[in-house]
Amino acid sequence: MDAIDARIIAALQRDGRQKLADLSEKVGLSPTPLARRIARLEEDGVITGYSARVDQERLGLPLNVFIFVELEHQTRDALDRFETALRRFDEVMECYLMTGTRDVLLRVVAKDLGAFDRFLEEGLMQVPGIRNMRSSFALRTMIRRNALPQRP
Numbered sequence: 001m002d003a004i005d006a007r008i009i010a011a012l013q014r015d016g017r018q019k020l021a022d023l024s025e026k027v028g029l030s031p032t033p034l035a036r037r038i039a040r041l042e043e044d045g046v047i048t049g050y051s052a053r054v055d056q057e058r059l060g061l062p063l064n065v066f067i068f069v070e071l072e073h074q075t076r077d078a079l080d081r082f083e084t085a086l087r088r089f090d091e092v093m094e095c096y097l098m099t100g101t102r103d104v105l106l107r108v109v110a111k112d113l114g115a116f117d118r119f120l121e122e123g124l125m126q127v128p129g130i131r132n133m134r135s136s137f138a139l140r141t142m143i144r145r146n147a148l149p150q151r152p
Contacts, residue, residue, distance in 0.1 A: 001046070001149055004027060004028070004029060004037065005037060005041060005046075005149065006148070006149040007026070007027040007028075008023070008027050008029075008034070008037060008038060008041065009041070009046070009047070009148065009149055010148055010149075011023055011026045011027055012038075012047070012050075013146045013148070016050045016051075020034060020035060056109055060111050061109040061110060061111055062111070063109060063110040063111065063112060063113070063115075063116060063137070064107060064108075064109055064137070064138035064141070065107070065108045065109075065110065065116055065135050065136070065137050065138070066105060066106065066107055066108075066135070066136045066137075066138065067105070067106040067108060067124070067133055067134070067135045067136075068098075068102035068104070068105055068133065068134045068135075068136075069102065069103060069104040069105075069106065069130055069132070069133050070101070070102055070103055070130070070131045070132040070133070071103045071104065071129050071130060071131060072129050072130070072131045073129060074103060078129050079097065081128070081129060082104070082127065082129055082130075083095065085127045085128075086106070086127070089108075089119065089123050089124070091108045091109055091110060091115075091116075091119045091123070092106055092107075092108055093107045093108065093109055094106065094107040095107075102134070120135075
């Protein structure tokens with residue numbers, strides 16, 4: 001990964017739909033070598049896909065809840081079962097295995113408190129292996145951005 005790759009990634013994160021010719025101008029590389037670099041970044045798994053960023057409030061999902069989960073067991077099998085169970089819930093946007101006193105951190109979205117309550121009672125609380133949960137509601141998002149490559 002060099003400085004040109006970093007510029008390519010940053011430019012694609014700002015606008016993944018831009019034309020190759022426009023991207024070529026922005027990163028200072030002609031279209032053919034640029035296309036080869038993008039293909040290599042995709043093959044190497046640096047670029048994992050393309051998607052649209054959406055406004056979750058306009059989708060009717062204004063509530064962000066962070067849930068710290070403590071599991072009964074932290075074995076590989078227990079973690080795999082927990083992760084598999086979580087994948088079936090559309091409300092779960094992110095899930096992180098953590099260090100410290102809590103094992104897992106979830107970011108969950110919901111349309112309102114009632115929907116969040118239903119998710120807890122009918123969904124998350126039915127997942128075996130959870131010892132304890134603590135929820136915190138986000139008041140607002142102050143910063144959200146994509147990871148950018150470190151400058152070489």
